[in-house]
Amino acid sequence: xxxxxxxxxxxxxxxxxxxxxxxxxxxxxxxxxxxxxxxxxxxxxxxxxxxxxxxxxxxxxxxxxxxxxxxxxxxxxxxxxxxxxxxxxxxxxxxxxxxxxxxxxxxxxxxxxxxxxxxxxxxxxxxxxxxxxxxxxxxxxxxxxxxxxxxxxxxxxxxxxxxxxxxxxxxxxxxxxxxxxxxxxxxxxxxxxxxxxxxxxxxxxxxxxxxxxxxxxxxxxxxxxxxxxxxxxxxxxxxxxxxxxxxxxxxxxxxxxxxxxxxxxxxxxxxxxxxxxxxxxxxxxxxxxxxxxxxxxxxxxxxxxxxxxxxxxxxxxxxxxxxxxxxxxxxxxxxxxxxxxxxxxxxxxxxxxxxxxxxxxx
Numbered sequence: 001x002x003x004x005x006x007x008x009x010x011x012x013x014x015x016x017x018x019x020x021x022x023x024x025x026x027x028x029x030x031x032x033x034x035x036x037x038x039x040x041x042x043x044x045x046x047x048x049x050x051x052x053x054x055x056x057x058x059x060x061x062x063x064x065x066x067x068x069x070x071x072x073x074x075x076x077x078x079x080x081x082x083x084x085x086x087x088x089x090x091x092x093x094x095x096x097x098x099x100x101x102x103x104x105x106x107x108x109x110x111x112x113x114x115x116x117x118x119x120x121x122x123x124x125x126x127x128x129x130x131x132x133x134x135x136x137x138x139x140x141x142x143x144x145x146x147x148x149x150x151x152x153x154x155x156x157x158x159x160x161x162x163x164x165x166x167x168x169x170x171x172x173x174x175x176x177x178x179x180x181x182x183x184x185x186x187x188x189x190x191x192x193x194x195x196x197x198x199x200x201x202x203x204x205x206x207x208x209x210x211x212x213x214x215x216x217x218x219x220x221x222x223x224x225x226x227x228x229x230x231x232x233x234x235x236x237x238x239x240x241x242x243x244x245x246x247x248x249x250x251x252x253x254x255x256x257x258x259x260x261x262x263x264x265x266x267x268x269x270x271x272x273x274x275x276x277x278x279x280x281x282x283x284x285x286x287x288x289x290x291x292x293x294x295x296x297x298x299x300x301x302x303x304x305x306x307x308x309x310x311x312x313x314x315x316x317x318x319x320x321x322x323x324x325x326x327x328x329x330x331x332x333x334x335x336x337x338x339x340x341x342x343x344x345x346x347x348x349x350x351x352x353x354x355x356x357x358x359x360x361x362x
Contacts, residue, residue, distance in 0.1 A: 001028040003036045004177035010036035012174055021060045029068065043074040047180035049171050050078040051192035051218075052101055052109040052123060062189045077180045078189045081171060082111045082123065085145050087179055088172030093143040095164065096120060098135075100144055100152035108148040109194050112136075122236075125195035125222065128155035135161065145169055190241075193218035207289060209296060212251030212263055217241035219253070220263055227262065227279035231339035235277075249276070252296055254289050264293040266301055273301035275308035278317075290317075294324055304353055311336045312345040326351045 002012040011032040015024055033040060048065035051058045062078075069076040079087070082099035089097075094115060101109040103125065110131055112121040124134050128151045135156075141164035144153040153166040193216075212220060217240035228234040243249050243265065251265040262280030266273050275297060280290045298306060308326065310317050326349040335346035 001025075001032045002173040002177040003032050003038060004174075004181035005036065005038070007178060007181055009174050009177065010038070014173070021057050022064075025060060025064050029064075040068065040072045043068070043072040045077055045180040046072070046074045047077040047079060047176045048189065049081045049084050049176075050189055051081060052103070052125070052194040053081055054104060055193075058191050058193075062191055066189050076189050079171075079176060079179075080111075080123075080192050081109070082113070082119075082146075084171030084176055085169060086113060086117050087175040088169055089145065089167070092117070093164070095140045095143065097143045097145060098131075098152065098156075100131075100146040100148040102146075102148040103195065107195070108152055110134075110146075110148075110152060123192065123194045128152050129159070132156055132159035132161050143167065190215065191218070192237075193222065195222050207254050207256040207261070207287075207292060209293075210253045210255065212240075212244060212253050212265065214241045214244045216253060217244065219260060220251070223253075223260060223263055223281060224277070224279055226281040231337075233337075243276070250300065252293060252300070254280075254293055256284055256287060256289055261287075262289050262293060264297045266297050268301050268303055271303055272305045272307065273303035275306065278308075290320060291324070294320065298324075298351075298353065306351045306353060308349050309335070309346045310349060312347055313338075318347065321349050324351070 001014070003010045013028050013032050015028065017024060046065050046069040048061050050062060065076060068074065081101050085099045085101075086097060092115070096115060097113045097117075099111050099113065103109050107125050107127050108131075109123060109125055111119060111123040112135060114120045120136070121134065124131075126134060128148075131152055132155070139161065141162040142156065143165045144156070144163055145167040146152070147168060147170050149166045149168050153163045157163050210216075218237040220240040221235060221237040224234040244251060248269055249265065249267045251263055253263045254261050261284040262278075264278045265276040267276055275294070278290060278293060278297075280293075306326075308321065309332070310321060312331070328347050329350045330348040332346040332348065334343035336344050338344055
């Protein structure tokens with residue numbers, strides 16, 4: 001926790017903890033404000049990291065920052081964990097920087113930035129040994145920074161990537177406060193989820209379903225990346241957020257075991273609905289999750305007619321849809337792009353719905 005006044009740090013407090021953030025955070029805010037002699041209504045900006053990181057920690061930080069901003073009238077400023085790491089560097093590196101963040105599992109969160117601090121790749125959630133494969137070729141020597149810098153740098157060196165320096169670090173709230181104090185507009189405090197959150201359900205509880213909202217856009221993008229074919233281009237978090245922000249578009253996420261496993265999106269207009277996307281990650285297929293998602297979407301859509309399109313080279317999906325009462329109505333030639341310039345047809349399927357209550361009863 002740090003408070004900047006006039007570009008200088010007026011008070012600063014730090015506590016290292018793996019758990020209990022919710023209990024620590026508010027007393028630290030009160031202590032820092034009191035030490036600086038600043039009342040909460042005097043705050044002009046509140047800056048916080050918005051991820052990636054631990055799911056609960058992100059939510060605690062964002063909820064606390066938003067509550068403080070609303071109560072005080074301050075402008076909220078959200079920085080990614082990667083951006084915050086770069087702000088804390090004592091001097092700007094002459095070459096590219098890889099920010100690597102511990103995910104508390106074997107993969108790490110990482111993103112590459114150029115020497116000017118601009119994002120050079122999208123954020124990834126990957127094992128250290130796989131990082132070299134997501135970086136552009138022929139990079140100059142890298143600076144690797146973050147609390148996962150050591151394993152990331154070691155794996156990159158093993159893969160033949162040149163590493164100039166390794167800096168083990170966590171986001172510096174003092175640097176964040178100074179940047180926020182310098183001005184700028186409000187930045188929405190939207191969480192950045194590079195990977196689906198790990199959750200544990202009670203034994204024997206079966207899959208759980210949650211409404212897909214714009215706030216879950218990065219989670220949906222991570223699921224889509226995991227479920228997409230190698231020759232498909234997955235949707236980004238921006239794509240999902242934009243789609244779910246438009247009226248008449250709805251979705252569900254299914255959680256099975258210890259993590260989100262898949263999702264379905266649909267759009268309803270004028271008594272008809274269209275299934276836009278249905279995806280389940282490969283490791284959790286053949287458990288009936290796709291069928292469960294489809295049936296719940298059909299029931300929730302409450303439409304007289306349901307449409308969808310499916311690639312002609314996807315027999316498992318076609319079989320699922322046909323078993324749920326869909327029938328082919330048309331074919332779109334060369335609709336889906338595949339690798340090496342190849343394209344495949346799309347089948348347009350339709351189902352005339354019985355009353356929605358019959359669907360979940362199957």
